[in-house]
Amino acid sequence: MVVRLNSAGIHEYLMHQGLCDSTDVVEDVQQLLGKNLNLLVQIRKHDAPPSSASQLLIKQAPIGRTELPRQDFEEEWRIHQLLACHEPLLPLQALLPQGLKFDADNAIQIFRYLGPYSDLGDFYDDAEQFSAKIPVAIGSALATLHQATFQRQDYHLELDPESAGHEVEPPDFRDELENLTPEILRQISIDGLKFYRLYNRSKELSKAIAELEHDYEPCCLVHHDLKFRNILLHDDWFRWQPPPCLPAAVEALCLPDAQGLVRLIDWEQWAWGDPAFDVGALVAEYLRLWLKSLVLSRDVDLSVALQLAAVPLDRLQPSLSAFMQAYLAQFPGILAAFPAFPERVLRFAGLGLIGAIQDRLHYRESCGNLEIAMLQVARSLLCNPEAAMVTVFGRSHFSPDDFQPPGPEPDLEPDRGGIGSTCSAAPSPLDTLELQAEVPQPHWLQHGSGQEALADLINHVRIEPPLICHPAYADLDLVHPGEPVSTGVDQRQQRLSKLPEQLRQAYVVGQVRNYLHDIYFSGEQERKSAGSGVTKEFKNDAVSGLNVDYFHRIQLANGGTGFLDSDWVVIGWDEHRAQVEKDGLRLWVDPNIDLVLQDGLKAGCGSAELRRPLWGQWWCCGCPMPF
Known part of the structure; x- marks a missing residue:
């Protein structure tokens, strides 16, 4: 058992x-x-x-x-x-x-447990400056891991004995983009389907991904799920002195106590694969820092949004360049195997951005301006990586001999508890952890008290540009929600004033709307400020975020054959499936189960009704439950 x-x-x-x-x-x-x-x-x-x-x-x-x-x-x-x-x-x-x-x-x-470490995603979420030491350490560590197993088929066979006598199967990056079935209608919100419609419009993008599949070269151990959340950064990172030249031994990538400056965790999805896949995944992570900081709205011109980015791309270019330089200097042989390795990395970075969009959609996020911007950047990287070199890295060419250790930097040692704290009394390792606790819903959600919510809003919410304030919650910066309030008010006000009056008002209204929604509807603001002192027993009793027994009751209470959706056009057939299209969305379906064909319909043309699974409202024990 x-x-x-x-x-x-x-x-x-x-x-x-x-x-x-x-x-x-x-x-x-x-x-x-x-x-x-x-x-x-x-x-x-x-x-x-x-x-x-x-x-x-x-x-x-x-x-x-x-x-x-x-x-x-x-x-x-x-x-x-x-x-x-x-x-x-x-x-x-x-x-x-x-x-x-x-x-x-x-x-x-x-x-x-690695107590003196914090995940790199949290670190960069709070970062006010971007030290070149960190990407140098990451690039060197990743190159060391790749180089140690490069072209070592004996290691490959030890990791995967069943691969003996078989070539590694080429990847199918397009499968989840182009071979969609009606099941996608259960998994993705209606608004999220917009992404797949946009993808279907770009034959150039599909061709670029197909070429990447063809060029994929499995030659070493790769993490295959690299993101900032899967990298731990030592809290004393600022004390590390990069080696004067690369390549260097692993010991040079450690602190004096032999602790690695960075550690790569969660290797469940490892693969014997192409090293550019991992490198490109981290380039995509840096680009997402920039894209997530853009003020993207139909009311804000793109040129203005780029000027107002909390993390401008040119601010990230030194980190991106240092990361690539360190990787190539630590593993110079990679250029002999792949002379155009940096361009290859950018293609995989584009693929990484598309994967990040799909991850968000599978969490039932909508396809909004951020996702559309990510898709546009991904297409540029996949279809024209040479032109993107200067934009991303600030340079058009790399050589292993280019590496220079980061020069003197401003005092990066934090002056308060948290990452890199040097307080005389060291904080408990638990103090730096994001702990899960039971967080009560806002009072007005628990009791359905709309009047109390309205009274609270009138009495406590204050709009004092560039801040929105409520005494019970963290202040929100109208210009850059991710910036600490300690940033100079004059500086933030100057950024806001760059917008034309009409756009400035529309932007402020949108920020106010989101802030109020987080307090009075989603409870997100309460979750951010809630303490972690609730004592409870922790069990492995959740599936998809729901209690196992409750999830089972939902499954038992939900059944049926779905409903018929008209105006789908049959555009193709293979041996066992039909491909249908409606409003730019293409699905592969079983014609014997999913389609109701009109009288006289011939193979390869005509309209049909698609049997769609139920979506939106699931019923459990008589209560509607939105998914």
């Missing part, structure tokens, strides 16, 4: 795994946010002081009501075994998390 991990039984479970004994004391258990159940456990010997407690990170994939857990963790554990079993690869362990145990029967991983 599968063990469903929970905080109440964590002591007994660790005893069973041989990681503690019956006299050890579990000091604390907290749940970290993530797609898996992630428990942070503090445990110590019974006769030892609390300060000596060790910290373990215990992970288990979600388990349905009757399902077995996914085996993704077994894939990740293969990477740790590979590094541990080959002496030349042992130094690379400083660049990954420290694995202690893998319970294959229950798909549970146990790691030594």
